[in-house]
Amino acid sequence: MNTEFSSLDLPSFVAGYLAMIRTYDPASNAHMLAILEVLMAKAISYTSASVRGFYSYLARQVELRRLDWDRITEIRDMAATFFKLRIYARPIPRI
Secondary structure, eight states: OOHHHHTOOHHHHHHHHHHHHTTSOHHHHHHHHHHHHHHHHHHTTBOHHHHHHHHHHHHHHHHTTSOOTTOHHHHHHHHHHHTTSGGGBOOOOOO
């Protein structure tokens, strides 16, 4: 994983992601926004590092031609599996 990418905070990641997909065709843009929705839903409960890690995993699967960005249902299922491990969860604040 690129050092700059791995050091991004969540707002910077989202800004870069949105800048990246801005030039995509409407259908691809819709798929990428659906993926961003999955990522942001996970960011509520999990660390930004784990969200970036999952995105990197997805990108690698696409690069290896094992996955296409338009397979949203499969990506949601992959997210559920990826984030099952408690090590990715945010610490629960003590009150």
